[in-house]
Amino acid sequence: MRPVFLATGLLLLALVWLLPLDTMLPVFAAHMVQHMVLVAVAAPLIVLGLPRLAERFAPPPLAAALAEFVVVWAWHLPVAHALGRLDKLGTLAEQASFLAVGLLVWAGCLRRDQPLAGAGGLLLTSMHMTLLGALLVLAPRDIYAELCGTAPDLSGQQIGGMLMLAIGTPVYLVAGLMLTGQALRDRGVA
Template identity: 35%
Template sequence: MSRSDAVPFCGLPPLPGELAWNADPLLIALLLAGLACGWRAATDRRALLAGWAVLALALVSPLCGLAVALFSARVGQHMVVMLVAAPLIAAALPARAAGPQGLALSAVAFAAVLWFWHLPAPYALTFVSDTAWWAMHASLLLASLLFWWGALRAARADAALLSGLATAAQMGALGAFLTFAPRPLFAPHALTTLPWGLTPLEDQQLGGLLMWVPGGIAFAALALFALSRTLRAAPDRLKA
């Protein structure tokens, strides 16, 4: 099958009323295997189940097919994975204090993965290569897990504060770039958005806003949480 004839992993772009669940056997098997591995290591199995359920829904629900038609749906899918599923799963894993250097590296890795897969060429590749689709989602999930695992357990609140602010800023910058770009950037959606009542540029702008606002709020909340930890610890340091 040539690239021009390739069918995206989640199927051909659906029309309104044609959305369907993704019952790919390999995907379901990997989700079950990952849950089984996490179950044995988790310290909070309720958080693990909640996070894994959100992850599974993002990948097997009709959102998977809608993400083939709309860039905004693909961004929404990524936000669900990175901002809801990943922190829940990370919170369920065994705790270990993360140092500033490790947290900084995880924040850099998160930013690099996020920007790479939302550049036009790598993004388009995921529509003609199942390997690229798997690489996109696996790397986004892994980078998000590493970041949240470190941020939620940062040994120093100031490091969590800085990483949260920096991540909110870089995700907001990418969202703003996509929102204010003067033309559509993603070729796979050139002919797929109109049945859903959006031009390609409007779809891209909506995707940029989804990344800009929810992403900024989530990481700004992390920064505020870290700041509150710092303020709570200040009296103790003064007494010491």
């Protein structure tokens, strides 16, 4: 166990779940901060904090990346997003599924025996997170306002998309590149 990583990951979870982020940021942007902390910041810290446990439950990296892709994109469909934003059980299901797939991705991709496959999983995740963030930023209207029963807030959605780009894209990309470097060193290439 690595207590510093684990404690930091758990502290971040507590902060994003307990702080009133929606009083500090537009509602959609606050929601996106929660998502990104769950999948791209707290999850890898928890996996790094519990490496033996993570290795025991680590799925194949590309399977984990696919599961994460499905969960993230499904919760960003307007009907599912409204459920996650407006219903307490929906919020719980959304947050739990984001954390679960985040843990799966990082456990699978940080496996010591497959750094190149892990790099592939993280780079694929970076690509789809970048695409989703860009779609949120470039959408001509607030995608979620009507189903959420709120006034349109295109700028809040754009800020949320930019947060996704600013947090998720570099975290997955840098980690994927680090794993690629590790794989090359392991093979004596670098």
